[in-house]
Amino acid sequence: MYISSKTHAVVAALTMGCATAMQTSPGEPTSPAITARDLSTRLYIFSDDSMIGRQFGTEGNLKGAQYIANELARLGIQPGNGASYFQDVPAYKxxxxxxxxxxxxxxxxxxxxxxxxxxxxxxxxxxxxxxxxxxxxxxxxxxxxxxxxxxxxxxxxxxxxxxxxxxxxxxxxxxxxxxxxxxxxxxxxxxxxxxxxxxxxxxxxxxxxxxxxxxxxxxxxxxxxxxxxxxxxxxxxxxxxxxxSQAPARNVIGIIPGSDPSLRGEYVALGAHNDHLGLRFAGPLDHDSLRAYNIMANRIVEARTHATPGTPGGGLTTAERGSIHVNVDSLHRIRPARQDSIYNGADDDGSGSVGMLEIAEAFAKSGTIPRRSLIFVWHTGEEAGLLGSRYFTDNPTVPRDSIVAQLNMDMIGRGGAFDFVGGGPTYLQLVGSRRLSTELGDIVEAVNRSEPIPLTFDYAFDANGHPERIYCRSDHYEYARYGIPIAFFTTGLHMDYHQLTDEPQYIDYEHMRKVAQLVHDVALRVGNLDHRVLVDKPKPDPRGACVQ
Ligand SMILES: [Zn+2]
Incomplete structure (x- = not known):
């Protein structure tokens, strides 16, 4: 998810606290089904420090893109841009x-x-x-x-x-x-x-x-x-x-052809973003202290916003910052300071990126594929202002009119009660699913009802004029501006959003599995319809500004 200016980020005092960690060992072979274990294996690779935060226009982002392309090749999934998995995006440093x-x-x-x-x-x-x-x-x-x-x-x-x-x-x-x-x-x-x-x-x-x-x-x-x-x-x-000067930047694209020759020329698009924020240029911070501070800050903001519903969360006031107390010594008795300067982006959008790999793997290996084709696009430059998805939708590798719907995943690995009041193991924010097509919104709900453990949808962030403008803040909007019905799946913003602490040990993999399975099943349903999902709402101006 992107924020159009980070100009006024304010960085933290330190405090004591203790972080929960769920460790899983990476490096095991993945199985065909979408599993929490595979999501964990993939996410520990994709959000590893070696990717240097996957920033748009940098070597780290190319490494992330290469990992995805290697996986697509290994899974036998067809390249989505002629003979290539990559669509080079013009970028200048x-x-x-x-x-x-x-x-x-x-x-x-x-x-x-x-x-x-x-x-x-x-x-x-x-x-x-x-x-x-x-x-x-x-x-x-x-x-x-x-x-x-x-x-x-x-x-x-x-x-x-x-x-x-x-x-x-x-x-x-x-x-x-x-x-x-x-x-x-x-x-x-x-x-x-x-x-x-x-x-x-x-x-x-x-x-x-x-x-x-x-x-x-x-x-x-x-x-x-x-x-x-x-x-x-x-x-x-x-x-x-x-x-x-020219900088390297790539969308990654894979295609699974549909099973019905008469519908194979139509596509259900799935999306996530392969980039994140790179390095913290002001130098490293102590990870555990920052995490503890973020937990405390989150509690304060949560208490304030729920005491007065409808007020914005935002940053802490000076008085609130002053109320968080420093006790680094007791924190460091638990373990020594770990200096951290890499924005790993495990949730944003490592979760959507590896969730989509798991979905692609499930389709490719199960033999159950929809009548329509599936096109998977891992966009670059989302954090720089939806640049890769803008480029792809302006220069699509399949005819734009053949894309019947786009399902976007950005930050699908959190959303628990620890993150915010009202969160829980089945929490999911759904945004934009009826903004162009009532039918698409209905399908997402119907498919969800048929899941063994249905997710609990929160439509609050889809409200017209919502101040967070989530509808305008991820790649799906670049499809919607062309009149392609979209559904955006996210477990929401949280204390580690755009922080050095967005790391894979804080992800709820079982929660993430449920979201990825839902998106898989919605893609299957939309891909098998005997008609294109019906667009019954006005289309926006593709060159106009996004309106939430
Ligand atoms: Zn983001």
């Missing part, structure tokens, strides 16, 4: 150019510690020389923000008093007339480069994230103590430049 500088008071700031920039997709910076900084207010309190007309033509510095509950891009859009937006935060938590699929060549505005120390230098003191509109120092941007 944008980095700061050697020698690029931001100058304050005649001296260059240090990239990575004093500041980082955004990385324009084009790799080209809009020309700017010296700019006077003006304090633009507290981004976490919109009543303090500078009016757009006063920001025009200037560099505005924004501070953040309390962690943001929402992506600030919507707020920042009003400052399109500013020459630069400078946000005070910790530059070390930002990625020092970006990978994009865009072929746009327009020079773009360069924005900065600067350290709190640099922010104080820019306006001559703690910005939060200043009045909005306070003028500050001049900074020089003139030598900022970027490099843009």
């Amino acid at each position: 944008v980095s700061i150019a050697p020698g690029a500088q931001v100058i304050l008071d005649g001296a260059p700031l240090a990239f990575g510690t004093d500041y980082v920039t955004n990385f324009p997709a084009s790799g080209r910076a809009a020309p700017v020389d010296s700019l006077q900084v003006v304090y633009g207010g507290d981004l976490s309190d919109t009543t303090t923000l500078i009016p757009a007309d006063q920001a025009a033509g200037r560099a505005i510095l924004l501070a953040i008093r309390t962690p943001l509950q929402r992506n600030p891009n919507q707020i920042l859009a009003r400052y399109s007339g500013a020459r630069a937006i400078i946000t005070a935060n910790d530059p070390r938590v930002m990625r020092p480069w970006a990978v994009t699929m865009s072929t746009d060549t327009t020079p773009a505005r360069v924005n900065l994230v600067v350290s709190l120390a640099v922010a104080a230098r820019l306006v001559g003191g703690d910005p939060l103590a200043m009045r909005t509109g306070t003028p500050g120092r001049w900074i020089r941007f003139s030598s900022i430049a970027f490099t843009r």
